Amino acid sequence: MNTSDVKRVLEGALLCATKPLSVGELRQLFSDEVPVSPDTVRSLLEALREEWKGRPVELVSLATGWRFQSAPDIARFVVRLHPEKAPRYSRAVMETLAIIAYRQPVTRGDIEEIRGVTVSSQIIKTLEDRGWIDQVGVKDVPGRPALFATTRQFLDDVGLRSLSELPPLEAGESPAEAASMPIFADQAAAAEGGAQPAGDGAVEPPAPGHDEPAESAESAESAESAESAESAESAEPSGDLPPPDRESPDPSDSSEPASEPARSSIEARRA
Structure with a gap:
């Protein structure tokens, strides 16, 4: 041949x-x-x-x-x-994804520190179900919180070969702000892989002047759940973890x- x-x-x-x-x-x-x-x-x-x-x-x-x-x-x-209407992920979901992409591996506590609000379990589950993030271990601190990182599926969906191809952040720019970059904003309309049923964390964009639906869902989390998550993270060192060399x-x-x-x-x- x-x-x-x-x-x-x-x-x-x-x-x-x-x-x-x-x-x-x-x-x-x-x-x-x-x-x-x-x-x-x-x-x-x-x-x-x-x-x-x-x-x-x-x-x-x-x-x-x-x-x-x-x-x-x-x-x-x-x-x-494929004219079917795909669900649109909320800004809270995309901000969480952007933080994980740029600061991985991170805990929920790390994400909450950057975003300044509680991160609901449903947001994490939405990203896991989409195949964009996965638990890669636990942090060696009291409570041993889970560490999350992006997957190869995420790289495929945004058209990248490795994390090094992520657009660089501007000086002083928070990873959460990267959610407005085209690479993340385009994924907010999750058309690739077929439409998924809309649920908590995967919602239409809020109307102008209204609170973001996903944030409302977060505030509806039970006080016991929120306190449990906060207490588990309280012993963690402050500051973001440096992004690891995850290129295999x-x-x-x-x-x-x-x-x-x-x-x-x-x-x-x-x-």
Whole structure:
């Protein structure tokens, strides 16, 4: 099998795939009799990316692998193929996500210190259910509060390969303010992966002059629950934890399939 044939196979597989494919998964397409090295696969993928530039569909590299998706300039038209109304996440949810993305790993207490308000359990659950955050451990302080960090699913949904590609914060800018950046604001309309039923934490934007629904839900949390969370965090050192180096070895090399929900191989990308 020559290089041209290998490239055709890669192109066809990616066009038919329902999720991003890693280099390891793409190598499995070829029999043992015709081994294809990881470097060859990467080189051919880069060649394909160049060939598809300027077309309605583009090839992109994400945290969990490679996929074809609609070009940013036509995404707003393609989404009309799925006219169902998707739920919109509240600002409280997106601020919490932004804080976790920039300060991970963090506890609820860390998030509350930055936002200045109580973070309800429902907000955390909403982000976990969406697949954007996960518990990665506990903080070694009295109460051992859970530590949260973003997932590869989050990186895929915002179109990034690693956390280092997050837009830098301005001097003196709070991570919570990053919720207004396009990378987070675009995700507030959670269209990717299909519409989800609206519930607590996933709500329509509030009307001007009205309090944010999610914040109202937070204030409705029982006093016992709030006091329990505060007492568990009270012994924590003040200040945000420094963001860890969470970049793992190139996930593209993994031969294990990514454990994320199946997604359309050519989908609208939120510009």
